[in-house]
Amino acid sequence: MVTVEFLGPIQKAALTLEAVSLRDVANVLKEDHEMAQWLENCAVAVNDTLVASLDTPLKDGDKVSLLPPVCGG
Amino acid sequence: MLELYEGALNVPQIITRWYSEEAEYNYGAYIPFIGTVREEDAIEGLSFDVYEPILFSWFDAWQAKAEALGAKLKMAHSRGDVLVHESSYIAAVFSPKRRVALEMIEQFVEDFKASAPIWKYDLKNGERLYARDRSTAIAGAGILGGKQ
Numbered sequence: 001m002v003t004v005e006f007l008g009p010i011q012k013a014a015l016t017l018e019a020v021s022l023r024d025v026a027n028v029l030k031e032d033h034e035m036a037q038w039l040e041n042c043a044v045a046v047n048d049t050l051v052a053s054l055d056t057p058l059k060d061g062d063k064v065s066l067l068p069p070v071c072g073g
Numbered sequence: 074m075l076e077l078y079e080g081a082l083n084v085p086q087i088i089t090r091w092y093s094e095e096a097e098y099n100y101g102a103y104i105p106f107i108g109t110v111r112e113e114d115a116i117e118g119l120s121f122d123v124y125e126p127i128l129f130s131w132f133d134a135w136q137a138k139a140e141a142l143g144a145k146l147k148m149a150h151s152r153g154d155v156l157v158h159e160s161s162y163i164a165a166v167f168s169p170k171r172r173v174a175l176e177m178i179e180q181f182v183e184d185f186k187a188s189a190p191i192w193k194y195d196l197k198n199g200e201r202l203y204a205r206d207r208s209t210a211i212a213g214a215g216i217l218g219g220k221q
Contacts, residue, residue: 008122008192009203026217039218043211048126052213066217067124069208072150072191073108073162073182 002062004029010038010068022046023054025064042066075132076149077123081159091147091165100145100167102174106182108162110155117196118156119204124190131189135181144168144177148185154196188212 002019006012012034019025022044029035044051045065046058058064076087088105095103110119132148139146144166151161164182168174188211193204 007124007190009194009205022216026219029217040215041210042217043214044216045127048130050127050211050213052216054216065124065127067127067190067211067214068192069205069210069214070187070189070191071193071204071208072121072185072189073193 001060002058002064004064004066006038006066008068008070010035010042010066019058019064021054021058022051022056022064025058026054038066038068042068074147075129076147077125078149078151079153080151081155082149082151082161082163084160084163087149087163088165095145095167098145098167100169102168102171103165104174104178105163105165106178107160109160110157112157114195115197116157118154118159119161120154120194120196120201121151121161122192122194123150123152127190135184139166139168139177142168142173142177144173146177146181150191156196 001016004015004017004025017028029039045067046056047063048065084107092103136146147165149163155161164178164185166174166177166181187209193207194201195204
């Protein structure tokens, strides 16, 4: 199982799901209508490192984080 | 050094302390950038969420760049609410000569705005409203929605 957490303004509790790559996570989140506004603009981190490919492999215990658009300062 | 605070920053205390901390290191230039909450659109203030693990790794990467040029970075940022005319952000560069510091403060602050995992909310009429229109997607965002 991997944990998916939603940061900042995404008002959504963390999920746990079976996934062997980020593609599996994407497929689950695409079914979730409240996530539609976020998937196009969120960056993704696996275990707190930003990743750039849906083929990023996942293993049991991994943490996937969704980072919506930022504005510090 | 990266410092996070609950609420507004005590700017005079922080920039004076940083000045003292580096006084013996022979830096010829110290350039602080101070971000203050402006009164606009009838906001009472701003509020911030911070995701620390990635913020710290982002900052460490910048510190390594600075060190390669003989410079040093410091940064302070608020979590939670910061009212109008209070300050939420300080970035500073110390370097032996001015040119490195002048160039680095611009690059650092711009990349901070584009990349640092901090989310801003307007405080207005008792609500905390995500500043979506002023926010920037992090480079590489959108892969879950099909952007590769």
